């Protein structure tokens with residue numbers, strides 16, 4: 001048993017608290033990872049708000065160093081890794097190279113491991129729920145299976161590598177893996193948080209000449225412009241659909257990260273003939289969509305989980321894009337010492353920072 005420091009959610013509806021937990025040894029193909037940096041994703045906040053199988057450790061954008069490996073682990077001690085979502089590896093979607101749509105994705109990622117001896121984490125000696133997105137990395141150490149641990153070059157700063165595991169691969173993958181816009185396709189993103197800004201950077205990589213970012217927060221619109229947006233729209237003062245159509249003649253490709261039914265309906269209305277909208281936000285269970293318009297214009301509305309990524313190949317590709325200066329994530333990340341978890345969590349909840357990343361060595 002190893003003692004680690006973790007942010008543990010103890011009370012329903014509360015905020016995680018830093019406390020000591022115990023981790024067992026890695027078994028099978030698991031690795032024990034010393035977490036060097038971990039990002040806070042909006043999904044941590046929204047799932048924590050309604051999670052009931054407590055105590056629980058969230059965190060699913062861990063980056064760190066392998067310090068122990070199970071007998072069948074694919075990663076070696078000393079390797080730098082990015083932790084990413086879990087998948088079973090054997091269902092038909094995993095076999096087809098689509099692990100984000102694993103038949104067991106919800107159980108493996110959203111629910112955490114069972115609260116029995118199979119849990120890797122204990123609090124005061126008793127097993128607790130863990131394994132959020134195959135990791136539970138709001139901690140100084142985490143256990144993950146090899147499929148969720150992706151080797152990355154040592155040269156990448158862990159604070160920048162951490163969000164590659166979820167929000168960056170989601171935003172970039174929605175554009176480069178799913179929408180695949182042509183340079184002439186005007187691109188629009190609704191919501192310029194970490195996912196939306198990643199989509200903006202990807203649209204620039206794809207060569208899109210017109211890139212529009214919509215967000216009510218001025219600082220995020222400014223950041224979007226720095227990262228490649230050619231125009232921005234404040235939805236609180238503009239008729240967004242009319243403005244998108246005026247700027248672009250209708251979007252060829254669009255991403256919704258807001259998960260707001262009204263925004264999703266508006267996003268469909270802002271598409272040009274045969275345009276596509278990717279839905280990545282978590283929150284809206286239903287939305288009223290203009291079906292006649294979707295049919296008549298041949299529009300596509302497509303859900304996207306984790307950017308449709310196959311992480312073992314896509315995350316190294318993202319790291320290479322960063323190295324070439326094409327994913328300037330340093331502009332998006334704000335680091336906090338791990339001990340300042342409370343401050344980072346509050347800032348993330350309030351939307352004051354785009355991508356808070358906790359750094360353990362600080």
Ligand SMILES: NC(=O)c1ccc[n+]([C@@H]2O[C@H](COP(=O)([O-])OP(=O)(O)OC[C@H]3O[C@@H](n4cnc5c(N)ncnc54)[C@H](O)[C@@H]3O)[C@@H](O)[C@H]2O)c1
Pocket residue numbers: 041042043046166167170190191192193194195196214215216217220235257258259260263279280281282283304305306307351354
């Ligand atoms: N599908 C996936 O695999 C996946 C992966 C990661 C995150 N997510 C989800 O994606 C969403 C985005 O994540 P994030 O971390 O970027 O969150 P975020 O909260 O930082 O970003 C959402 C943005 O939408 C903006 N917004 C609010 N109202 C708006 C409006 N009317 N018009 C335009 N913009 C508006 C907010 O100001 C904010 O900047 C979350 O719901 C998250 O849970 C999904």
Ligand SMILES: [Zn+2]
Pocket residue numbers: 087088089090091092093094095099101102103104
């Ligand atoms: Zn599977």
Ligand SMILES: [Zn+2]
Pocket residue numbers: 041042043044060166167
């Ligand atoms: Zn996430």
